[in-house]
Amino acid sequence: MKMTIKNVLRQNRLSLSGMCNVRTAKKTLLTAAIAFVAVSANAQRIKGSDTCLPLSQQEAENYMKTVPSASVTVTGGGSGVGIAALLEGTTDIAQLSRKIKFDERQKLQGQGKTVKEVIIAYDALAVIVNPDNKVSNLTREQLEGIFTGKITNWKEVGGDDMKIVPYSRETSSGTYEFFKENVLKNRNYMNGIMSMPATGAIVQSISQTKGGIGYIGLAYLNDNVKPIHVSYDQGKTFVEPSVANAKNETYPIVRPLYYYYIGGSEATVKPFIDYVLSDAGQKTVSEIGFITVK
Amino acid sequence: MKRFKRILERIVESILTVSGAVTTVTILLIIIFLFREGLGLFRSPAVEKGYALCVNSSNTVDHLNSHQIKEIFDYEIENWAELGGRDEAIEVFRFDEIFSRYTDEELGADYELLPDKLGEVITSSPGIIAFLPTQYLPQGMQGVKVLRSDRITPADFFGGRQWIPTATPAPQFGVLPLILGTLWVSIVAILIALPLGLGVAIYLSELAGQKMRKILKPTIELLAGIPSVVYGFFGLVVLVPLVQKTFGLPVGETGFTGSLILAIMALPTIITVAEDAMRSTPRAMREASLALGATHWQTIYKVIVPYAKSGISAAVVLGIGRAIGETMAVLMVTGNAAVMPRTLFEPLRTIPATIAAELGEAPAGGAHYQALFLLGCVLFFFTLLISVSAEAISKRNFNKGL
Numbered sequence: 001m002k003m004t005i006k007n008v009l010r011q012n013r014l015s016l017s018g019m020c021n022v023r024t025a026k027k028t029l030l031t032a033a034i035a036f037v038a039v040s041a042n043a044q045r046i047k048g049s050d051t052c053l054p055l056s057q058q059e060a061e062n063y064m065k066t067v068p069s070a071s072v073t074v075t076g077g078g079s080g081v082g083i084a085a086l087l088e089g090t091t092d093i094a095q096l097s098r099k100i101k102f103d104e105r106q107k108l109q110g111q112g113k114t115v116k117e118v119i120i121a122y123d124a125l126a127v128i129v130n131p132d133n134k135v136s137n138l139t140r141e142q143l144e145g146i147f148t149g150k151i152t153n154w155k156e157v158g159g160d161d162m163k164i165v166p167y168s169r170e171t172s173s174g175t176y177e178f179f180k181e182n183v184l185k186n187r188n189y190m191n192g193i194m195s196m197p198a199t200g201a202i203v204q205s206i207s208q209t210k211g212g213i214g215y216i217g218l219a220y221l222n223d224n225v226k227p228i229h230v231s232y233d234q235g236k237t238f239v240e241p242s243v244a245n246a247k248n249e250t251y252p253i254v255r256p257l258y259y260y261y262i263g264g265s266e267a268t269v270k271p272f273i274d275y276v277l278s279d280a281g282q283k284t285v286s287e288i289g290f291i292t293v294k
Numbered sequence: 295m296k297r298f299k300r301i302l303e304r305i306v307e308s309i310l311t312v313s314g315a316v317t318t319v320t321i322l323l324i325i326i327f328l329f330r331e332g333l334g335l336f337r338s339p340a341v342e343k344g345y346a347l348c349v350n351s352s353n354t355v356d357h358l359n360s361h362q363i364k365e366i367f368d369y370e371i372e373n374w375a376e377l378g379g380r381d382e383a384i385e386v387f388r389f390d391e392i393f394s395r396y397t398d399e400e401l402g403a404d405y406e407l408l409p410d411k412l413g414e415v416i417t418s419s420p421g422i423i424a425f426l427p428t429q430y431l432p433q434g435m436q437g438v439k440v441l442r443s444d445r446i447t448p449a450d451f452f453g454g455r456q457w458i459p460t461a462t463p464a465p466q467f468g469v470l471p472l473i474l475g476t477l478w479v480s481i482v483a484i485l486i487a488l489p490l491g492l493g494v495a496i497y498l499s500e501l502a503g504q505k506m507r508k509i510l511k512p513t514i515e516l517l518a519g520i521p522s523v524v525y526g527f528f529g530l531v532v533l534v535p536l537v538q539k540t541f542g543l544p545v546g547e548t549g550f551t552g553s554l555i556l557a558i559m560a561l562p563t564i565i566t567v568a569e570d571a572m573r574s575t576p577r578a579m580r581e582a583s584l585a586l587g588a589t590h591w592q593t594i595y596k597v598i599v600p601y602a603k604s605g606i607s608a609a610v611v612l613g614i615g616r617a618i619g620e621t622m623a624v625l626m627v628t629g630n631a632a633v634m635p636r637t638l639f640e641p642l643r644t645i646p647a648t649i650a651a652e653l654g655e656a657p658a659g660g661a662h663y664q665a666l667f668l669l670g671c672v673l674f675f676f677t678l679l680i681s682v683s684a685e686a687i688s689k690r691n692f693n694k695g696l
Contacts, residue, residue, distance in 0.1 A: 102389065170651040171651070186367075188364070191632070192631040192633030192641070194545070194629040194630060194631050205530070208534060211544050
């Protein structure tokens, strides 16, 4: 009997050592990448928000095509991770899907660093429901009621007699923070809200759940879910989430996406940031599904 | 030559000893690190570190617990009378609001006038409660009273029923829903996986032909090699709608869905271990049973299963271990709602899922970070308990034989 347990343990150990191998391989790759970055004359690292990740990656790819000597490495991890890396000096640019927090700025200032902010694009959040749901207009107050747990049935907002199932992102997401600030006016989400690890999972769940409601970046909208028209003026006008409406500032749930860098490092980061803000860079912004700065 | 060989042997031996020692020390260090970070939580203040709550000095309330603070900032409690104070409406003031009341010039270049302005705001409004960084606390102002701050206690942590780690100013770290969620999901998973796994194990060891065995066994072992995120995706796309339709639920992401996925994931472990145990029944024992006139089935459940009993128990325990620590698949299918689980057919949240989902953004060294480490300690105790019982069970068999 002991043998069998040992066998299982051995198998586990085997798979563990397999993992270690992968890890060493990754490490080698990483060191190689770092070495590569170090030798290249025009090298920079970008880290932070997962929302900005696809955009920054595409921008970096295009930028490296136009400037062959340049090398840009982009990694995600979350907005807070980006700022922490900026603080430790392990990144040149921090990409954030929210504004830098007061205490984060204080920490950087405490190290004698000033932080510079650039808005590279805007992202609109769409509130989505199941396509079978009758409701297509909601006011901000109603949304607040739904996500804080005061409104629990769709018939209270003009729909069928059906339980409302609100979906949220995990707390590590900048989207979670932004929605809480902008729509819930800093109130906490209801106790025990469903929280999903990724935007894709929210779309999937809502397309399957009749009473579901959630929020996603505009770029993730598809036909399996229905976007809600939102009103921020107590129900006088309801605005559809779309790139056009976000651009002419009639759609209210819009947030800027930021690049932060340390003052004094302009020589390294400026060429890339200028490229992102250029016409070519902003074209990529709209291709990815975000809203251009201009 | 001989001498050289001996030196070489010595060197190899010492390398082996050192590597053993290094491994042990590393594991110990990891455990110490885990506990040191985790226990730091009980030294953290209930209000976010570096911040304090201030009220107007005419206010009679001078102490609030963390739950009351949360309710105030959620606008659930709107009058000081509910907290034992005067009948006065509560005005909530967050630090950021100061920037909309005063321009940057009025606050000074380095915010040196900020404390005075904050003081003015607090003094001018009797019902105010202000959430401010301690750095800018208006010091020595007449009209300002700083509320005494609690520390987070073990009772808050282990007995709390609300897990809202990002609530400002008073995060809620009640782990009861998470612990219960983990236990429910794992136990039900085992209840599903055990009969199924045992059935397959009996079939494989006693009933299946040589050819069938050769196909089935590797296939089952293959199941153990599928990455858990793939199981999670399968669960999200296939099991979630299935559970929702079958039971007519408003949501398909439930504890039961998690149990189903975990049961599937624990099956290979249970089958492999239980089957090995049954096959190790001595041939003499089977033949004796058959010679006494017992049928094949009687032999299985009167002789083989009792003989392999402790092996089967070990299979169960290892299966539970797999279920309790599983992260990714559960994260994707249980809905992750941190509520006290009342039925299995509601969303719930497990400990590993919480750690995986939240550690990325928890500021290092903060209360949230420490709370997640402490959750890791809780999980560590669970798995420790399981390994110890696995060890005990396998030992019992060894001594007793049959």
